[in-house]
Amino acid sequence: MTTTQLQHPGAGRAQTPATPGIDYEAFRADIRRLVDDVIRPNADRNDREGRFPRENLDALARAGYNGILFPKELDGLGLDHVAFAIAAEEIASADASTGLIYVMHVSAAQTIFLFGTDDQRERWVKAARRGAIGTFSTSEKATGGHFWHNVSQAQRRGDDYVIDLEKSFTTSAGHASFYVLSTQTPGAQQRSDLTWFIVDGSSDGIRPGAWDALGVRANHSGPLRLENVVVPQRDRLGRESQGKEVLFDGGSPSYLLGLGAVWHGVARGALAATTQYAVGTVHRDFDRRLADYQILRQELGRSKVLIESLRPWQHALAAQLDALQAQGKPQGELLFPLIELKVHAAEVAAEVTQKGLDVSGGYGYKRGALERYFRDARAGLVMGPSNNIAREWLGKNLVGLPLELWEVGGE
Ligand SMILES: Cc1cc2nc3c(=O)[nH]c(=O)nc-3n(C[C@H](O)[C@H](O)[C@H](O)COP(=O)(O)OP(=O)(O)OC[C@H]3O[C@@H](n4cnc5c(N)ncnc54)[C@H](O)[C@@H]3O)c2cc1C
Numbered sequence: 005m006t007t008t009q010l011q012h013p014g015a016g017r018a019q020t021p022a023t024p025g026i027d028y029e030a031f032r033a034d035i036r037r038l039v040d041d042v043i044r045p046n047a048d049r050n051d052r053e054g055r056f057p058r059e060n061l062d063a064l065a066r067a068g069y070n071g072i073l074f075p076k077e078l079d080g081l082g083l084d085h086v087a088f089a090i091a092a093e094e095i096a097s098a099d100a101s102t103g104l105i106y107v108m109h110v111s112a113a114q115t116i117f118l119f120g121t122d123d124q125r126e127r128w129v130k131a132a133r134r135g136a137i138g139t140f141s142t143s144e145k146a147t148g149g150h151f152w153h154n155v156s157q158a159q160r161r162g163d164d165y166v167i168d169l170e171k172s173f174t175t176s177a178g179h180a181s182f183y184v185l186s187t188q189t190p191g192a193q194q195r196s197d198l199t200w201f202i203v204d205g206s207s208d209g210i211r212p213g214a215w216d217a218l219g220v221r222a223n224h225s226g227p228l229r230l231e232n233v234v235v236p237q238r239d240r241l242g243r244e245s246q247g248k249e250v251l252f253d254g255g256s257p258s259y260l261l262g263l264g265a266v267w268h269g270v271a272r273g274a275l276a277a278t279t280q281y282a283v284g285t286v287h288r289d290f291d292r293r294l295a296d297y298q299i300l301r302q303e304l305g306r307s308k309v310l311i312e313s314l315r316p317w318q319h320a321l322a323a324q325l326d327a328l329q330a331q332g333k334p335q336g337e338l339l340f341p342l343i344e345l346k347v348h349a350a351e352v353a354a355e356v357t358q359k360g361l362d363v364s365g366g367y368g369y370k371r372g373a374l375e376r377y378f379r380d381a382r383a384g385l386v387m388g389p390s391n392n393i394a395r396e397w398l399g400k401n402l403v404g405l406p407l408e409l410w411e412v413g414g415e
Pocket of ligand 1: 108139140141142143144145147148149150151172173174175176220225383386387388389390391392393396
């Protein structure tokens, strides 16, 4: 069994152009300024209050970052996935909630860019510059972490569709301008015969549920109920039951890369905060800083080594993704490597944030950035594909067992 199991024929309609000659370190310095000025100062408060970081998204939109992958005709920056991953990493190094909202938005909009009509791109992708944000809404309680299987079904009404369902988790629920949402349509043969819709966030009948969770508390990833929401045919994304193709060759690669970058950023942010605490905290009895204890320096060193594996890997996969897209090739062959990046980055973030609490003792345990990073990092392990599911795919692939991805009830 090879990774070609995850390939599907037919690339999307448009390709993201590679960006020749971009100075990535200058780009990083630019977005870091915005992060330090706008995003970092409110991260703890937004977490404590479960407050959606609208001002962060607006600042990113004004600077063009929300349209980072899209061409200038769509008011985008026309940059590539290397830059997108840097942006996600830098944002999440200060605030994982905003990082995840950002990644969901860019990859949902990327799905419209790749599979949408000109009219859809004009109305939804271009709106990013004016602050519109999108997200994915796929998961259902009935199928749990198998988010590519939906039991819900839209009904046809004349030329339009009526959607009545509940999604179990949707980042930016109640705040998104549009939801890239999967469900079945009449005539679907299997659970994975999905149809994608762009659901206008201001439609009548959208009811976001509460979000009260361990971490990423500002990103409102709660349930989303759609009560007889009417979606015009012009906002169906692709053909009926074209779901697998859209899933593979739409925004999924950008999503997986973005998730990897978010957890990479969280790990870097946590290590920086931990180091600062270790250097700045002095035991007056022996006049020694925490940083003067070898056992704590060992923890910092271990974290540093774990983190350093991520940046070149992230960069290389992003560049490969750009190359495939520039050549108009399907991106299926990169899905396994991107899943591996996501799994490892989430594990590194979980480990580094745990060491952060160890190094910082009782003060780190109290409300503040270090315990926030620790709580936020737990989301990386369960967000789809969960690390358990992903490792199962990777292991099956290694030993030559079928993934049984699309069988009803299979994983
Ligand atoms: C912070 C956050 C943000 C999210 N944002 C979105 C979003 O924007 N859009 C969206 O659609 N969804 C979103 N999700 C949902 C997410 O992608 C998963 O679908 C969801 O977390 C699954 O939860 P569950 O309890 O139903 O999983 P379950 O499937 O019940 O998982 C329970 C346990 O079983 C394991 N497991 C499940 N299936 C298998 C298998 N086949 N093999 C091995 N182990 C397995 C899981 O890894 C987990 O350990 C979000 C979730 C979180 C936590």
